[in-house]
Amino acid sequence: MEIKLIGSSSPHIRSEQTTHKIMLDVLIGLLPALAASVFYFGFNSLVLVVLSVVSAVVTEYVLQVIMKKDVAIADLSAVVTGVLVAFNIPSTAPWWIAVMGSVFAIAIAKQIFGGIGFNFMNPALVGRAFLMASWPVHMTTGFIDPITDAVTAATPLAILKGVEGEALQLPSLMDMLLGRMPGSLGETSAILLIIGGVYLIYRGVIKWIIPVVYIGTVAVLAMFVDGPSMVLYHIFGGGLILGAFFMATDYVTCPITDKGKIIYAAGCGALTMLIRSVGGYPEGVSYSILLMNILTPLIDKYVSPKLFGGAKK
Amino acid sequence: MSTKVFTFKGGIHPPHYKKQTESLPIENAIEPKFVVIPLSQHIGAPCDPLVQVGDKVKVGQKIGESKAFVSAPVHASVSGTVKKIEPHITTGGSKVNCITIESDGLFEVHESVKPKGKVEDYSKEEILAIIKEAGMTGMGGAGFPTHVKLSPPKDKTIDTLILNGAECEPFLTADHRIMLEKPEQVVTGAKAVMKALGVNKCFIAIEKNKPDAIETMQKAVSGTDGMEIIPLEAKYPQGDEKRIINAVTGREVPSGGLPMDVGCVVDNVGTIATIGNVFLTGMPLVQRVTTVTGSAVKNPKNLYIRIGTLFKDIIEQCGGFSEEPGKIINGGPMMGIVQYTDDVPAIKGTSGILILNKKDAQVPEPSNCIRCGKCVDACPVNLQPFMISRLAILNNFEEAEKYYAADCIECGSCSFICPAKRPLVETIRLAKKEVISKRKKA
Numbered sequence: 001m002e003i004k005l006i007g008s009s010s011p012h013i014r015s016e017q018t019t020h021k022i023m024l025d026v027l028i029g030l031l032p033a034l035a036a037s038v039f040y041f042g043f044n045s046l047v048l049v050v051l052s053v054v055s056a057v058v059t060e061y062v063l064q065v066i067m068k069k070d071v072a073i074a075d076l077s078a079v080v081t082g083v084l085v086a087f088n089i090p091s092t093a094p095w096w097i098a099v100m101g102s103v104f105a106i107a108i109a110k111q112i113f114g115g116i117g118f119n120f121m122n123p124a125l126v127g128r129a130f131l132m133a134s135w136p137v138h139m140t141t142g143f144i145d146p147i148t149d150a151v152t153a154a155t156p157l158a159i160l161k162g163v164e165g166e167a168l169q170l171p172s173l174m175d176m177l178l179g180r181m182p183g184s185l186g187e188t189s190a191i192l193l194i195i196g197g198v199y200l201i202y203r204g205v206i207k208w209i210i211p212v213v214y215i216g217t218v219a220v221l222a223m224f225v226d227g228p229s230m231v232l233y234h235i236f237g238g239g240l241i242l243g244a245f246f247m248a249t250d251y252v253t254c255p256i257t258d259k260g261k262i263i264y265a266a267g268c269g270a271l272t273m274l275i276r277s278v279g280g281y282p283e284g285v286s287y288s289i290l291l292m293n294i295l296t297p298l299i300d301k302y303v304s305p306k307l308f309g310g311a312k313k
Numbered sequence: 314m315s316t317k318v319f320t321f322k323g324g325i326h327p328p329h330y331k332k333q334t335e336s337l338p339i340e341n342a343i344e345p346k347f348v349v350i351p352l353s354q355h356i357g358a359p360c361d362p363l364v365q366v367g368d369k370v371k372v373g374q375k376i377g378e379s380k381a382f383v384s385a386p387v388h389a390s391v392s393g394t395v396k397k398i399e400p401h402i403t404t405g406g407s408k409v410n411c412i413t414i415e416s417d418g419l420f421e422v423h424e425s426v427k428p429k430g431k432v433e434d435y436s437k438e439e440i441l442a443i444i445k446e447a448g449m450t451g452m453g454g455a456g457f458p459t460h461v462k463l464s465p466p467k468d469k470t471i472d473t474l475i476l477n478g479a480e481c482e483p484f485l486t487a488d489h490r491i492m493l494e495k496p497e498q499v500v501t502g503a504k505a506v507m508k509a510l511g512v513n514k515c516f517i518a519i520e521k522n523k524p525d526a527i528e529t530m531q532k533a534v535s536g537t538d539g540m541e542i543i544p545l546e547a548k549y550p551q552g553d554e555k556r557i558i559n560a561v562t563g564r565e566v567p568s569g570g571l572p573m574d575v576g577c578v579v580d581n582v583g584t585i586a587t588i589g590n591v592f593l594t595g596m597p598l599v600q601r602v603t604t605v606t607g608s609a610v611k612n613p614k615n616l617y618i619r620i621g622t623l624f625k626d627i628i629e630q631c632g633g634f635s636e637e638p639g640k641i642i643n644g645g646p647m648m649g650i651v652q653y654t655d656d657v658p659a660i661k662g663t664s665g666i667l668i669l670n671k672k673d674a675q676v677p678e679p680s681n682c683i684r685c686g687k688c689v690d691a692c693p694v695n696l697q698p699f700m701i702s703r704l705a706i707l708n709n710f711e712e713a714e715k716y717y718a719a720d721c722i723e724c725g726s727c728s729f730i731c732p733a734k735r736p737l738v739e740t741i742r743l744a745k746k747e748v749i750s751k752r753k754k755a
Contacts, residue, residue, distance in 0.1 A: 005653055006639045006674045009739040011725030012646040012667070013327060013483065017732040019683055072680060117681035117733075256686040256697065305695040307717050308322075309555070309568040 019116070023076035025205045029196035030083050030246065036179045036189035040146040041091035045185050048098045049086040056082030056102040063111040077116045081105050084124035087186025087242060088286065089131065090142035092151055097138050101127040121293040122250045125286045132286075143182035147175070155182050156237035160230065161282040176236040187239040197245030206249040209258055210265040214244040217269025225277045240272065243285035253293040260296075260303040267292045318521055319560040320546035323693040325726045327549055327647070329522060330483040333613040334606050339490045341617050343630045346416055348390050348621030349401050350376065351409045354660040355450040356457045357383035362412055368395045371423035373596050375446075376412055385458040385661075386448045389423070390599035390619035391416035404643035404650060404657050411658065414621070427595040432505045440509040447597035448661070449588060453477065453488075453552070453581035454644050456662040459588070462580070463509045465573040471510050475561055476503060478519040478526065478582040479545055479552035482645025485665040487602040490615045491586045492519065492526040496533035499582055502589030503540060510578055513539045516561050517582070522547035549647060550724040554579040556693055568720050583664070603627070603663050607642075609670040611635040618659055624666055625655040639674025642667040647725045677734035688727035688737055694720050698727035698737045705744035710751070718744040719752070 037045040060078040064071045085101040105127030110119045132139050141153040159170055171181040179189025187193075200206045215235060222234035234240070248254060248268050255264050268288045275284025353359035360377030364370060370389040377387040393416040400408035429435070429443060441460050449459035465471055476499065480488040492499060503515050517534065519527050521544045534540040543561050545551050555566045557579055564575040572579055587598055599620055606613040611632025618627060624641060628634065642649035643657070645665055659666070688698035696717055704713040718741060727737040 003634075003638060003655065005641060005651070006671075006676065007651050007653055008640075008676045009736070009742065010642075010646075010648050010650065010723075011729050011738065012640060012642060012649065012651070012669065012674070013330075013729065014677055014734060015325070015327070015730050015732075017687075017730065018734070019680060019732050022683075022685065022732055075680065077683075115681060117683050251683045251685045256684060256689050256699070304697060304716075305689065305692075307568055307696070307720060308559075308694040309565045309570065309720075310695075310717070 019075045019077070022205055023080050025200060025203050026080050026246070027076065027083065029200045030087070030186070032192035032196050033087070033179075033186050033189050033242070034083070036192045037091065037185050040179055040188065041144045041185065045091045048089065048091065048093065048095070048185060049083055051095055052086035052098040052102045053079050053082030055099040056085065056106050059103045059106040060111065063107060064115070067111070069115065072116065075116065078106055081110070081123045081127075083186075084247065085127045088124065088128040088184050088239070089139060091144055091185045092142035093138050097131060097135060100134075101131045104130045117252055119252055120297070121290050122247055122253045125247055125290050128286050129290060143184070145182045146180045147171070152182050155282065156233055157276065157282040160226070160233060160237065161276070170233060173232055173236070176233070184239060187242040190236040190241045193241045193245060197241070200245065206245070207258070207261065209261045210249045210254060211244040213262050213265035214248055214268045215240060217266045218272055221270065221273040225273060234273075234276070238283045239285040243289055244268075247286070248289045248292070253296055255296050255299045255303065257300070257303050257305055260299045263299055263303065264292050264296060267295065318544050318546050319518070320548055320551065321556040321559045321693060323691055323695065323726070324548040324550060324556070325691050325730050326547075327483050327729060329547070330646075331486050331489070331522075333484075334486045334604050334615055335489055337490075337613070337615050339494055339602050339615045339617050342619065342622065342627065344416065344418070344420070345391065345619060345622045345626055347393075347396065347413060348416070348619055349411045349413050349623060349658040350387055350390065350621040351401070351403045351411045351658060351660060352377045352387060353409050354387065354456060354620075354662065355385045356455065357381060357385070357461070359410065360384065360387055362398050362410070364395050364412065366395050366398055369393070370395060370414060371421045373426040373599060374423040375425070375597075383458055383461050385450045386446065388448055388597045388599050389414055390621050392419050392421040393417040402654060402657050404652060404660060404663065406650065406653070422596075426597070429592045429595055432501065432508060432592055435508070437509050437511060440505050443591060444505070444509065444588060447588070447591040449584065449591070449598055450661050451581055452583040452587060452601060452661055452664065454648065454662045454664055456660075459580065459584060462578060463506060469573040470576055471573060471578055472512055472514060472576045473562060473578070474503065474507055474510055474512050474515040475557055475577055475579045476515065476517040476582050476585055477552050477554065477557055477579050478517055478523075478530070479557060480523070481520060481547070481549045481552040482647055482649075482665070483549075484606050484667055485604045485645045487604045487615055487664050488582050489523050489526050491583050491602055492523070493529050495586050495589075496529050498586040498589030498593065499530065500533050500537060500540070500589065501592050502585035502587070504537075505588055505592055506578075506580060506585060507539065515540045516543045517541070518543040518545050518557055518561050520545045520547040520551055549726060550693060550722070553693065553722055553724060555722070568717070598661055601661060601663065603659060604665040605631045605668075606665065607668040608673050609634050609636050609638040610668040620661055621658045623655070624652065624657050624659065627659060627666060628655060628668065634668065636670050638668050639671040640667075640669040642669070647729070648723065679735045680733045682733055682735055685732060687730045687732065691726040691730045693724060693726065694722055696721060698741060699735070701744055702735065702737045702740040705740040710744055710747040713744040714748045719748045721745050
C-alpha cells in the first residue's frame with residue numbers, strides 16, 4: 001500500500017498550552033478589577049477599556065499588514081495591552097487619551113521592535129509613560145473619589161506625599177482594599193486584583209515570586225521610610241498590586257530564571273519606594289518596572305540555572 | 314517498600330495515553346513469512362555476516378558478528394533459508410546491510426540454544442560472555458551493547474544496579490506488561506547482571522502509574538537479598554538514566570559523564586528480562602515485546618515479535634490502519650523516530666510502533682517566543698532551551714556552547730511544553746551536533 005507519511009523531528013506530541021490561552025487567562029484575571037472599576041468609577045471605565053482595546057488591536061493589525069508579517073492579533077496579546085493601558089489612566093480621562101496610549105504602546109513599544117516577544121519594555125507601561133509625559137494634567141488629576149463622587153487629584157499616595165496639603169484624610173484601609181478610593185481606572189481594588197493574580201498563579205500562568213518579592217520589598221522599605229502604620233497604605237494605596245501581579249510579571253520583559261526574578265522584583269520594590277519617598281512623583285510603580293525591564297537582559301546574562309551535573313559556580 | 318515517591322527536578326506531565334494497551338496481555342505475534350535482520354541494530358561496529366545466500370539457518374543461530382568490542386552479534390529469529398544479504402531501509406532512516414531469511418515455518422531451534430541453568434554456577438566473566446553472545450543491547454531504544462555497559466574500566470567502582478521500569482514515554486506499555494507477566498525473568502536477569510557487576514544492591518524503579526507492576530515485582534523480589542522496588546513519580550523523562558539515578562540515589566552524574574562515574578549502571582527492565590530469558594531458555598535476543606498503538610491503528614496490542622519482522626506485517630496483524638496514517642514512529646512519541654515507510658524491520662530497540670492519524674501527526678505552526686520560561690522550568694538538565702534554540706537558528710554555535718548545548722539529552726520536554734509551539738529541541742539538536750563535532754576536531 002502506498003502511504004504518504006509526515007516526517008518531523010521528535011517530540012510528536014505537544015501540550016495544549018498556547019499563547020492565546022495564556023493571554024485569555026490574563027484577561028480573565030483582570031476582569032474582577034474591571035468590574036470593580038465600573039462599579040466605583042462609573043460606565044466611562046468600560047468605555048475607555050473598550051476604546052483602548054480596539055485601538056491596540058487595530059494598530060497591531062494595521063502594522064502587521066503594512067510590515068507584511070503574519071497577522072497575529074488572535075494571540076490576544078494586544079487585547080491584554082489595551083486593557084492594561086486603560087487600567088493605568090484616570091477613569092474621567094478623555095477618550096483620545098486611551099486611544100493615544102494604546103496606539104503608542106503597540107506601535108512604538110511592541111511592533112517596531114519585532115512584535116510579541118521582542119519588546120524590551122512592557123508596552124502598556126511605555127504607553128502610560130508616554131501619556132504622563134505628554135498630557136500630565138489629564139493623567140494625574142481626573143480621579144474620581146467614589147465616596148464623594150468628586151473629581152480629585154488626591155490619591156492616597158498623593159496625600160501621603162503631602163501634595164494636596166494636610167487637610168485631606170486618607171481613606172480607610174477597608175475602602176482601599178475594596179477599591180473605594182481615588183486612583184487609576186483599574187488599580188484601586190486590591191482584593192479583586194489579588195484574586196485575579198492568584199488565579200494566574202493557580203493556572204500556572206505566572207509564578208508567585210515576582211508579586212511576593214515585589215510587594216514584600218515595598219512593605220519592608222515602607223516600614224523604614226514611613227513607619228509600620230503606613231505599610232498597608234503603601235501596598236494598597238497606588239498601583240502596586242496591579243503592577244506586581246499583572247505588569248512586572250510580563251513574560252517578555254522580566255527575567256527567565258527564578259533567581260533572576262527575585263533580583264528583578266526586589267529592584268522593582270526598591271525603585272518604587274525610592275520614587276515614592278524622594279522622587280518627584282507620588283507613585284513610582286510604572287517607572288520602576290520600566291527601569292527593571294531595561295535591566296532584564298543583563299540579569300538574564302549573569303543569572304543562569306545551575307547545569308545538572310555541572311560544577312557549582 | 315518505602316512510601317516515599319522518588320523523582321528529579323524539572324520535567325513535564327504529558328498525558329499517559331497508555332489506556333489503549335496497558336491491560337492487554339502480551340500476545341505472540343503471527344509468525345512472519347520472512348524477516349529482514351539488520352547487521353547493525355546497536356551503537357558500535359556493525360556485524361559481518363556469518364552466513365551466505367542459500368544457507369539454511371535455525372532459530373537462535375548466530376548470523377552476524379564483529380570483532381570489535383563495542384558491538385553485539387545478531388541471530389536468526391526464524392528457521393529457513395538466507396535469501397538476500399543487501400542494504401535495506403532501517404528504522405534509523407538509512408540503508409543498512411540486512412540478512413533476509415525466508416521462514417520454513419518450522420522454527421527449528423539451533424543446537425547452540427540450551428538453558429544455562431543457575432546464575433550462581435557462573436563466574437562474572439562467564440556471565441558477561443553469555444550476555445555478549447546473546448546479542449544483548451539496551452532494549453529501551455538507544456541500543457548500547459549491554460556487555461560493554463557491564464564492563465566498566467578498573468578505576469570505576471560500581472555499587473548500584475538500577476532497573477529502569479519507569480517507561481515514561483507516553484503510549485508505551487511493553488515494559489509494564491513484561492513486569493506483570495515475566496517477573497521471574499526480570500529477577501533472574503537482575504541476579505545475573507548483579508553478579509557480573511559484583512554489586513549487591515539492585516533497585517527496580519517503577520513509575521507509580523503502574524501500581525500493579527510495583528505490586529507484582531514486589532512479590533517477585535521478596536526474599537531476594539539486595540533487591541528493592543522504588544516507586545517513582547510519573548513524570549517525563551523519569552526513565553532517562555541520569556534522571557533515574559538522581560531520583561533513586563540522589564547522585565548527580567557530572568556533565569559529560571556516564572552513570573559509572575557515580576557508581577551506577579542502569580538497565581531497562583525489558584533488557585534484563587531478556588537476559589533472564591537467556592539464562593532460563595538459552596535463547597539469544599531474537600524476540601521482544603513491542604507496543605503497537607496510536608490513533609490510526611485498528612487493534613492496539615502488546616506483541617511478542619521476532620526481530621526483523623517488517624512494520625507493515627506487524628501493523629497488519631493489529632487490524633491495519635483504522636484511518637489514513639500521518640506518522641509511523643519507531644519508539645514513543647517523545648523521542649521516537651518517524652519512519653518514511655512501513656517497509657522497515659523491527660529491531661532489538663523497537664519498544665513501540667506508534668501510528669498517529671493525520672490530525673495528531675500535524676506539526677504545529679510556531680509563533681514568536683514569548684519568553685514564558687516554561688522550557689527552562691521543564692528542562693531536566695537545567696538548560697535554557699529558548700536561548701540555545703535562538704542561537705542555533707542564528708547559526709551562533711559558539712555562543713550556544715556557552716549555554717551548554719552539548720548537555721542537552723534531547724528529551725523534547727521543552728518543545729512539548731512550549732505555548733508558542735517552537736521547534737526547540739529540534740534546533741538545539743542541531744547546535745549540539747555542531748558543538749560536539751567542533752570539540753572532536755579540536
